[in-house]
Amino acid sequence: MAPRLRFFLRGLFRRRHFEGAMSDELQFHIDAFTEDLVRSGVPRVEAVRRAQLEFGGVESVKEQCRQSHGLRLADELRQDLRYAVRTMARTPVVTAAVIVSLALGIGANTALFGFIDAVFFRTVPVRNAHELLFLAHHSGPAASSNYPLYERYAAVEPFAGVTAYLVGSFRVEQAGGVEPVTGQFVSGNYHDVAGVPMTLGRGFSSEPDRDPSRALVAVISDAFWARAFGRDPHAVGRTITVNGRRVEIVGITGRRFYGFDSQSRVDITLPISVIGLDDPAFFDDHTGWMPLRLVARLKPGITEAQALAAADNAFQQFMGEPEQQWVRQSPNADRFRSAAFLPAARGSDGRRELTEKPVRLLVAMAGILLLIACANVANLLLVRGASRRKEVAVRAAIGAGRARLIRQFATEGLLLALCGGLVGLPVATWTSRAILSILDGGPTPFVLDVTLDARALAFTTVIAALTGISFTLVPALRATAGSVALVTALRPSESTLPRRRFPAGGHVLVSSQIALCVVLLVSSGLLARSLRNLKTLDAGFDRDQVVLANVDTSGPEFSPGRRMTLYDTLLDRLRFLPGAVSVASSTRTPIDFSSRNNRIVVHGVNPVGFHAVSPNVVTPEYFRTLGIRLLRGRVFGDDARADRPKVAVVSESMARFYFGDEDPIGRTFALGSEDSITIVGVVEDVRHEQLTESTPPKMVYTPLAQSTVPRGVTVMVRAAGNSRALEGAIRAEIRRLDPGAMVSYVRTMDQQLDAALARERLLAVLSSGFSALALLLACVGLYGTLSYSVVRRAREIGVRMALGAGSATVLRQIMRQSLMMVATGALIGGVLSLWVSRALSAFLFELSARDPATLTAVITLLLVTACAAGYVPARRAARVDPARVLKAE
């Protein structure tokens, strides 16, 4: 098999070389024979003659050699290719239309493939990733644990190794100030157990985690190495300041390794022993449960069931201890029932759950787009195939077999498809960039490596080849079907053409394109309207022209006094920024992806069970800055000082829940460690955690001046004009006041909301893009079919015009045809989309999946566009000159 393929390819591409070698070889034979004859006494002239005679005709031997070398196929393929290129060049418009159609279809699909590959299939690039398992319990992938439990698991016999990591945000000193960098604390054996590839240096050596003497080391990611050190090969051994400590870089991990957490891209890894420097109790804290993730590698030959039994044994023992009694009695006890394994080869899968449904929807849409593109190509080739009957008949008459002719068509199809695939690659790159830019900054940042790699290329090649073959087969079979007598085919009249108005199939293809197009348009219309509903939703606050900046002061170098000074002076400074209307700070802002609950006991209200409210610590101007309306009482003012009685403002929902119709003003409650807080005002409800939440959270706002100083606040500025101009000024102000404070982010409230709508925006934008392309493709298809029909019926039209039909009549007639096709498609598409859109309802916000307005708009848009596409060929028909057409006969 292998040598055959090699010879075939050599015959295809190194033909000249082959021919030269063959001539040399045969000439050598004849020469050697001649020499032997001369040596045996034959005169040279006679020897030459005899050698040639006995050898036989050199050319015929060569031809036989070529055949036995399997060159005929290669030769024919070369012929076919040359012919295909010539055909394509002869009809550049059709060729371009086909290639562009395919490029769009294939490009969209390749981009989505890359996306899906990155989300669902790519494994973490470590040694034997499939051997790795997450140790979880019944709370699912986000299982919490603690260091003592980790030590128990580490001692379990069937594991070759168990390691632990804890992802968090690190404060890293860089040239521009302190920057947030995603990092992780890992157990000392992490790089060993996980088999992490290293670009430079080493991973952590397996030192005991409890010994902090060698804790001040770090491993950085390849990306951070590029960003912070410009890939300086001497970066290993240098120090960086992380969380206020100088640590030495000992290694750089391999490209594409960013840890096991698919929702974050770990850039800096510190040994877990560094936690012991701040909190020596960490390693013995049995009662705290944190997102410390445990990854185990099975010993070879051990089954998962055996390992799980052993792990569960250790887990049950741990949970049976007196320290865990509160967990066993907590409402969440069920989540700690038994140990469980989850595959770790592809990292933790929080993101997969979140993206699976929208991605499926997009894949379906991209598939439809590809179908439309294929229909288009088939249509255009069908039209061209019909006009090539003459050529086919001639070739058949001079001896080309049907198989050979079909192969010719298939070659053309493949060539077109490959061209389409090639042009589709930039389309794919562009689409995946669009996907990423839309998803960037969402609640779960999409840290994807959506580069087009060999897999995506292979995928493109396969779909290109499949489409190529499938869309050429029909036209090829049709064009070669039945033996058209050469004489008939060569007659210049219309009788060579099938007696239908349209090339059969063309009609059906256009209608089905339109139908699919309607489905896409309706879907994208619904998604876009749903997005608009979300964007214009009254969330209870005024989202425009507010800039938010998060200041993080969680470092150990910050005392409460230093924090408070920073917060206070910062607000004072920001007030004087040009364009600042009002300024406030708070621990949380609406839709900032935070979720918090505090236990509340309202005095005088029957405490039934455990009650929780959503707390926020704010400065007095918070409500004015975000435009949250006051409904009753007052907003706390500058009187809310630490030495005064504690006060709070509550949300409407909170007041209604606890007090019903009674006046909440003056009532008191206990929150967290505060025993008595008096309600002074009620404000409007705000959607705080999710835009789509149906019941607004019960908010309790307490003054910043009366609470323990938080380790970070978000300052916000309402701007009079362009809010974006303020962003740089705010950042600079924070830097100037306290260079040790870290600015986690500066963004407008609008951006914050957009990020929360990333999924919806992705769906709306991509589906709109897809359906716009689909509409374009369908129009090309319609245009092509009509143009062809007009050209073929030129004689008939000419006759009718000669008999007195006006050009308006002809125009009307062609337009009617066009509308018939469109109407049929639209009708089928409308029915289909009613059925399909049910799948969409999960994605729609305050919108029916059968929204009549959307359907009407789509049909109108389609009719208008289709009329435009049909008008051009119709007008051409109306301008047919009867005299010229009839003379051509």
Next chain:
Amino acid sequence: MGTTADLLPGTLDMLILKAVSLKPLHGYGVLLRIQQISGNALAIPQGSLYPALYRLERQGLIDAEWGESENARRAKYYRVTTAGRRRLKDEVAGWKRLTGAIDAALAATPDEV
């Protein structure tokens, strides 16, 4: 010329394999070698040799390499491959079975019928 026999169809491949299995040879050398080992008893049309060589090469039974001939000219040398050796063994066995059977058949006397 004397007494030469025509080749039976299909036997040329076997003879070429046999020839190149003894020592790598160029095309002309294959011809000479077959004549030599058959005691000049077989008549091989020279032109038919090359299509057979090209076919065997394509089937992966022999390998070709350019080298230098005895009279210092560039020549293409053929060498048997492992697959070729295996094929030769099969063909020889088949040939022996065939000739044995035919011999036996031809040696039959009226008594044995």
